[in-house]
Amino acid sequence: MHLPENPAGERPLADPGRIVPTCADSHVGTIRKSRWACGPRLSEGPLGGKRMKINHRIPLNGNDPFWKYIQLLGLPIDRGNIRYSQTGDGTDLIWVLNVTEDNPVWPKVEHLLAEHRILTQVNNIFTEAEMNSAEWFLVSALGHHGYPQPEDDFGYIDVTYESGSCCPVCRIGKVQVAPFRLRTEPKASHSQFLQLNWVFDELFVRATAREGLISAGITGIKFLAPVLHKRNTPSEQIVQIKIQTILVDALDTTGFQPVTCKSMNEEWRPNKWITPDKESNRPFCGRIKYHSMHRGPYRFAREAFIGVPDLVKSTEWFGSGGGAFRRIIASQRFRQVVTEAKWRGLRFEPIEIINEHT
Ligand SMILES: [Zn+2]
Numbered sequence: 001m002h003l004p005e006n007p008a009g010e011r012p013l014a015d016p017g018r019i020v021p022t023c024a025d026s027h028v029g030t031i032r033k034s035r036w037a038c039g040p041r042l043s044e045g046p047l048g049g050k051r052m053k054i055n056h057r058i059p060l061n062g063n064d065p066f067w068k069y070i071q072l073l074g075l076p077i078d079r080g081n082i083r084y085s086q087t088g089d090g091t092d093l094i095w096v097l098n099v100t101e102d103n104p105v106w107p108k109v110e111h112l113l114a115e116h117r118i119l120t121q122v123n124n125i126f127t128e129a130e131m132n133s134a135e136w137f138l139v140s141a142l143g144h145h146g147y148p149q150p151e152d153d154f155g156y157i158d159v160t161y162e163s164g165s166c167c168p169v170c171r172i173g174k175v176q177v178a179p180f181r182l183r184t185e186p187k188a189s190h191s192q193f194l195q196l197n198w199v200f201d202e203l204f205v206r207a208t209a210r211e212g213l214i215s216a217g218i219t220g221i222k223f224l225a226p227v228l229h230k231r232n233t234p235s236e237q238i239v240q241i242k243i244q245t246i247l248v249d250a251l252d253t254t255g256f257q258p259v260t261c262k263s264m265n266e267e268w269r270p271n272k273w274i275t276p277d278k279e280s281n282r283p284f285c286g287r288i289k290y291h292s293m294h295r296g297p298y299r300f301a302r303e304a305f306i307g308v309p310d311l312v313k314s315t316e317w318f319g320s321g322g323g324a325f326r327r328i329i330a331s332q333r334f335r336q337v338v339t340e341a342k343w344r345g346l347r348f349e350p351i352e353i354i355n356e357h358t
Contacts, residue, residue, distance in 0.1 A: 056120035134350030141195035149229035170261035191345030220309025250304030289317035
């Protein structure tokens with residue numbers, strides 16, 4: 001076992017090659033061969049010829065033998081002071097390596113990762129020029145605050161979404177019919193944009209940014225105040241941004257790990273709780289969602305964006321296990337408004353627009 005149970009306070013990683021049922025936007029990636037194995041097809045898209053880098057973050061016990069080889073390669077290791085337990089003898093430090101795939105020694109590191117059965121946390125690093133020239137972005141909040149109420153047994157699903165609108169197994173198809181309910185007003189007063197845990201396809205915004213979005217004429221949105229659960233009164237601090245438009249089918253799913261809502265699907269593993277018998281009796285819907293992918297940009301067809309407003313959602317669903325969400329997509333204009341106002345709390349990741357008939 002090369003990975004501590006909970007490195008750097010993050011969720012446990014799993015063995016390489018396993019399909020990992022992670023939280024919706026986990027950056028844990030598998031070292032698996034895919035179409036990205038030779039690098040994303042940047043040269044084919046509008047980001048071609050630029051300098052997006054794919055970074056791998058590797059947090060591991062400082063005593064792991066992996067580090068001996070990394071030191072031989074001369075890569076800089078962050079020997080910070082992150083601890084994963086409290087033995088107090090200095091043997092529990094987490095060391096961290098960040099290495100991008102354009103590094104000349106990356107092939108050797110990749111080989112070592114496979115040999116040592118180590119997973120990495122993958123993210124794309126875009127240049128400012130790429131950020132400024134992109135037309136559309138995946139958008140998510142940098143911080144997730146609180147849980148939708150009632151949270152026991154995911155009770156919020158029944159009170160927030162149309163009854164029977166989503167599959168009870170995979171949660172694809174949910175249609176919101178009531179305000180989200182919050183335990184308390186959110187903290188993080190410095191962030192104008194927030195998301196709740198578990199709800200990765202809804203953004204919440206503070207009053208300053210809401211007024212700014214309205215006056216900038218950002219299109220495709222309405223606002224709905226969430227409700228403070230026990231008081232049963234609307235939040236006075238944030239409103240949900242209700243995105244009105246779902247794109248048509250547009251995602252190039254090449255390289256994505258699909259998860260089908262069916263018995264013994266791509267994520268299924270034998271265990272004592274869910275036998276094949278019990279599994280096959282569940283009310284599967286047969287629909288597909290995809291694991292989030294962090295290596296290379298998402299690619300969408302240009303046709304899907306003709307005439308759409310500044311904020312939209314993908315028609316495709318993402319997630320794993322009993323979680324499903326659509327991706328929020330925003331225009332460059334929306335990013336410019338947010339950036340110029342210096343509102344905090346959002347992550348923008350350029351998507352690649354495919355001209356299908358070129
Ligand atoms: Zn389903």
